[in-house]
Amino acid sequence: MRIIVCAKQVPDTSEVKIDPVKHTIIREGVPSILNPDDANALEEALKIKDQYPDTVISVVTMGPPQAKDMLIECLAMGADEGVLLSDRAVGGSDTWATSNALSAAIKKMGHYDLIFAGRQAIDGDTAQVGPQIAEKLNLPQVTYVTEFAIDDNMKDITVKRSLEDGYEEIKIQTPCMLTAIKELNAPRYMSVSGIVHACSSEADIKVWNAKDVEVDLDTVGLDASPTNVYRSFTPAPKGKGIIIEADGVKEQAKELLINLKSKHVI
Amino acid sequence: MAIIVNKETCRGCQICVNKFECPFDAIEFNSAEKKAFINEKCTACNACLKVCPFNAFEKTGSDEEVDLSAYKDVWVFAEQRDGKLMNVAKELIGEGHRLSREISEDTSVCKVCAVLVGDGIDGLAKECFEYGADAVYLLEDPLLKNFTTDGYTKVITDAVHEYKPEIVIYGATHIGRDLAPRVAARLNTGLTADCTRLDVKVSSYIDYAKKNTTLDTSDLDPESDDKGLKQTRPAFGGNLMATIICPKTRPQMSTVRPGVMSKRERDPQATGDIIKVDVKLAESDIRTKIVEIVKAAKEMVSLTDADIICSGGRGLGGPEGFELIQKFADKVGGVVGSSRACVDNGWIDHSHQVGQTGTTVKPKIYFACGISGAIQHLAGMQNSEIIVAINKDPDAPIFGVADYGIVGDLYKVIPEIIEEWENAEALFDARQAGK
Numbered sequence: 001m002r003i004i005v006c007a008k009q010v011p012d013t014s015e016v017k018i019d020p021v022k023h024t025i026i027r028e029g030v031p032s033i034l035n036p037d038d039a040n041a042l043e044e045a046l047k048i049k050d051q052y053p054d055t056v057i058s059v060v061t062m063g064p065p066q067a068k069d070m071l072i073e074c075l076a077m078g079a080d081e082g083v084l085l086s087d088r089a090v091g092g093s094d095t096w097a098t099s100n101a102l103s104a105a106i107k108k109m110g111h112y113d114l115i116f117a118g119r120q121a122i123d124g125d126t127a128q129v130g131p132q133i134a135e136k137l138n139l140p141q142v143t144y145v146t147e148f149a150i151d152d153n154m155k156d157i158t159v160k161r162s163l164e165d166g167y168e169e170i171k172i173q174t175p176c177m178l179t180a181i182k183e184l185n186a187p188r189y190m191s192v193s194g195i196v197h198a199c200s201s202e203a204d205i206k207v208w209n210a211k212d213v214e215v216d217l218d219t220v221g222l223d224a225s226p227t228n229v230y231r232s233f234t235p236a237p238k239g240k241g242i243i244i245e246a247d248g249v250k251e252q253a254k255e256l257l258i259n260l261k262s263k264h265v266i
Numbered sequence: 267m268a269i270i271v272n273k274e275t276c277r278g279c280q281i282c283v284n285k286f287e288c289p290f291d292a293i294e295f296n297s298a299e300k301k302a303f304i305n306e307k308c309t310a311c312n313a314c315l316k317v318c319p320f321n322a323f324e325k326t327g328s329d330e331e332v333d334l335s336a337y338k339d340v341w342v343f344a345e346q347r348d349g350k351l352m353n354v355a356k357e358l359i360g361e362g363h364r365l366s367r368e369i370s371e372d373t374s375v376c377k378v379c380a381v382l383v384g385d386g387i388d389g390l391a392k393e394c395f396e397y398g399a400d401a402v403y404l405l406e407d408p409l410l411k412n413f414t415t416d417g418y419t420k421v422i423t424d425a426v427h428e429y430k431p432e433i434v435i436y437g438a439t440h441i442g443r444d445l446a447p448r449v450a451a452r453l454n455t456g457l458t459a460d461c462t463r464l465d466v467k468v469s470s471y472i473d474y475a476k477k478n479t480t481l482d483t484s485d486l487d488p489e490s491d492d493k494g495l496k497q498t499r500p501a502f503g504g505n506l507m508a509t510i511i512c513p514k515t516r517p518q519m520s521t522v523r524p525g526v527m528s529k530r531e532r533d534p535q536a537t538g539d540i541i542k543v544d545v546k547l548a549e550s551d552i553r554t555k556i557v558e559i560v561k562a563a564k565e566m567v568s569l570t571d572a573d574i575i576c577s578g579g580r581g582l583g584g585p586e587g588f589e590l591i592q593k594f595a596d597k598v599g600g601v602v603g604s605s606r607a608c609v610d611n612g613w614i615d616h617s618h619q620v621g622q623t624g625t626t627v628k629p630k631i632y633f634a635c636g637i638s639g640a641i642q643h644l645a646g647m648q649n650s651e652i653i654v655a656i657n658k659d660p661d662a663p664i665f666g667v668a669d670y671g672i673v674g675d676l677y678k679v680i681p682e683i684i685e686e687w688e689n690a691e692a693l694f695d696a697r698q699a700g701k
Contacts, residue, residue, distance in 0.1 A: 011502070013502050013642070094456065095447065095457065096450065096451060096454070096455075096457075107273075122623075123501070123502055124459075124501060125460060125500075125501070125622065125623070126447075127443045127447070127459060128446075128447035128450070128457060130447075131444060131447040131448045131451070132447050132448070132451040134448070135419075135451035135452055136451060138274055140415070140416060140553035140554055141415055141444070141448070142415075143440070143443070143444045144440050158557070161440075162440060163440050163441075163559075164439060164440055165347075165561055165562055166560045166561040166562040167559075167560055168556055168558070168559045168560070169556070169557040169559075170554050170556055171554065171555040171557055172553065172554045172555075173553070176553075183616070216270060216326060218326070226454070226455055226456030226512055226515045227456035227457070227458060227510050227511065227512050228510070228512075228513065229508050229510060229511075230496055230509040230510060230511040231475075231481055231508075231509045232501075232507065232508040232509070233475070233479045233480050233481035233506075233507050234505070234507065235479060235507055235645075235648075241655075241665070241667075241668045241669040241670055242669065242671070243660075243665070243671045243672075243673060244670055244671065244672050249679055249682050250682050250685075250686070252672050252674065252679065252682070253672075253679060253682035253683045253685070253686050254686050254689075254693050256654065256670055256672060257683070257686055257687065257690040257693055257694070258693050258694050258697050259670055260631065260652065260654075260690065261690050261694035263652060265630045265631050265652050266598075266631070266690055
C-alpha cells in the first residue's frame with residue numbers, strides 16, 4: 001500500500017508576536033514546525049505501516065527550500081520518502097492554486113492508495129487545501145477524521161468523522177483523501193536511528209520544481225489565484241477597562257456585581 | 267487560460283492527434299501513458315475544445331473570461347441537520363440580508379436567498395423567510411437526507427451553474443468547511459475561510475476598519491462603486507487580520523464562523539418565493555456511506571448559544587480548578603469554557619475550548635478566570651458584550667480587552683462572587699439610593 005501524506009511547514013503561531021508600533025508580524029526568531037494536524041496525518045500512516053510493513057509512506061509538501069528540514073523530520077519519524085515542490089512560480093498561491101500545484105505533484109508521484117492530510121494548517125487555518133486536492137484528483141474525501149480502521153483487503157476503510165454535536169461513522173474505499181484532527185492519535189517522536197537515516201545521504205528526499213510536476217503555470221502562483229489580499233492589519237486593542245479596586249475581595253466582588261447590574265447584563 | 271487533456275476522461279483514441287490539425291501543433295500523444303497531452307506551444311486558442319468525442323479537452327485557468335454581470339443575488343447555505351435549521355443558518359440569512367441590501371435596496375436587483383438541501387425539509391422554508399430570506403431554493407432528494415460531500419457538492423455546484431449567484435456564504439461548521447472548498451474547487455472560484463466580517467460597500471468597510479482595526483483607510487474612497495465582497499478573517503492564529511477579495515471569478519464564496527453574525531428579528535408574517543430545483547443525483551455519485559450518525563453522549567457544551575460563559579485557564583493550576591468554574595457557571599446560569607492550554611494539558615475536553623482553534627463566542631458576559639489572554643484566545647471571545655477578567659498578574663494581556671478586571675486570586679474572588687450573586691440587585695439598588 002502506498003500512502004501519500006500532505007504536510008506543511010508552518011511558523012509556530014503560538015510564538016508569533018506583533019510589533020506594537022508597526023502593527024506587523026515579527027517573524028524573526030519564530031521557530032518553524034511540522035503543522036500539528038499534519039503530524040497526526042503522518043502518525044496514522046505510520047500506524048498502518050506498523051501493522052502492514054510493506055506500506056510505503058511518501059510525504060509531499062510545497063514551500064521554500066528550507067521546508068526540506070520538515071521532510072527530514074518526517075523521515076526521522078518513519079516516512080520512506082519526501083517530496084518538496086519548491087518554485088517561485090508557485091509562490092503566493094491561494095488554496096485553489098496550491099491544490100493545483102500539489103495535485104500535479106501527487107500525480108507525478110505515481111500510484112497511491114490513500115492520501116492523508118491534516119485538517120488545516122495553523123498559519124492559515126483554512127482547511128481548504130485537502131478537500132481541494134481531493135477534488136482535483138477526483139477522490140472521495142472524509143474530513144475531521146478521529147478514528148481510522150482499514151480492512152485486510154486494503155480497500156475498505158471505516159472512519160469516524162467529528163461533528164460539533166457528535167460524530168458520524170463513514171465507510172469509504174481507497175483511493176481516497178482523509179484529513180486528520182488532533183483527536184485521531186498522538187504523533188510519535190523521531191527515533192534516533194530515524195534521525196541518523198534522515199540526515200544521511202541515503203535519505204530519499206526529492207526537490208521538484210513546477211516543470212518537474214508538469215503543472216500548468218497558468219493555474220498556480222499569485223496571478224492565477226482567484227483570491228487576493230485586499231488589505232491586512234492588526235486588530236485594534238480594545239480600550240482599557242476598569243480595574244476594580246476595593247477594600248478586600250468581598251467588596252471587589254460586590255463592586256463588580258453592581259457594575260454588571262448597571263450595564264443590564266445580569 | 268489554458269487547455270488541458272483530462273487524463274481521467276481521455277480514452278487514448280488519438281482522434282485529436284490524427285483527425286484534427288492543431289493550428290499550433292500543440293497536441294501530442296504519450297504512448298507510454300496512452301493519453302493525449304498539450305505541449306507548451308498551446309496558445310489556448312480553443313480550436314480543439316470540441317474535437318474530443320469524450321470531452322477530455324478542458325479549459326482551465328483563472329483568466330477565463332467570466333461575465334461578472336451575469337451573476338446576481340446573495341445565497342446562504344441554510345444548513346440543516348435532522349430537519350432542524352442550524353443557528354448559524356439564521357445568522358447568515360441575517361448577514362446575507364444586510365449584504366444584499368448594500369448591493370441594492372431593490373430586490374429585483376439583488377435578493378438574499380436561502381439554499382435548503384435535504385429531504386422533506388420544505389417546512390424549513392418558512393423559517394428562512396422569517397429570518398429575512400427573500401427567496402428559498404429547495405434542493406430535495408432522498409439521497410440528500412444526510413450530508414455527504416459528494417452529494418451536496420454536486421447539487422449545489424449544479425444549482426450555481428444554473429442560477430449564477432454573485433455571493434455564496436456557508437457556516438464554518440464541520441459540514442460547511444468540508445463542502446465549501448470542494449464546491450469552490452469544482453467551480454474554479456475563490457473561497458475565504460472563517461470570515462468574521464463581510465462588506466460590500468467600501469464605505470461600510472471603512473466604517474468597520476476605523477472602529478475595530480489599526481488599518482489606515484485614507485487611501486480608500488468611500489464613494490467608490492466597487493461592490494466586490496470584502497471578506498475579513500483572522501490569520502496567524504488571530505495575530506493578523508486580512509481582508510480578501512475575489513475579483514476575477516464568481517461566485518464570491520466565504521465560510522463564516524457560527525456566533526459571529528447577528529440574526530434578524532424573527533418576522534412571523536414574512537413570506538417569499540420558493541424555487542424548487544430539479545436535482546440530478548444518482549446513488550453512484552456518492553462514494554461514501556454513512557453507517558450511523560451519533561449525537562454525543564456527553565453533555566454538549568453549547569458555547570455559541572450561552573449568555574454567560576465562565577472560562578478557566580492555566581491559572582487554575584490543575585484540572586480540579588474546573589470544579590470551582592463549574593460551580594460558578596451553575597450559579598450564574600452559564601456554560602464552562604476553557605483556554606487552549608487547559609485542553610492541551612488534558613484538564614478538560616476540547617469541546618469547551620474558546621479561541622481561534624476552538625469555538626468563537628459572543629456571550630453577554632465572559633468571565634475569564636486565570637486566563638492570561640493569548641492572542642488565539644482573544645480572537646475567539648473579544649466580541650463578547652462584557653468581559654470580566656480575574657487574574658493574579660496585573661500585566662496579563664487579558665486586562666487589555668476586559669471591561670472589568672479584578673487583580674487577585676481566583677480561588678478567593680470567585681467564591682465571593684458566587685456568594686454575592688443573588689444580592690446583585692439589592693446591592694445595585696442600595697448604591698442607587700445612596701447617590
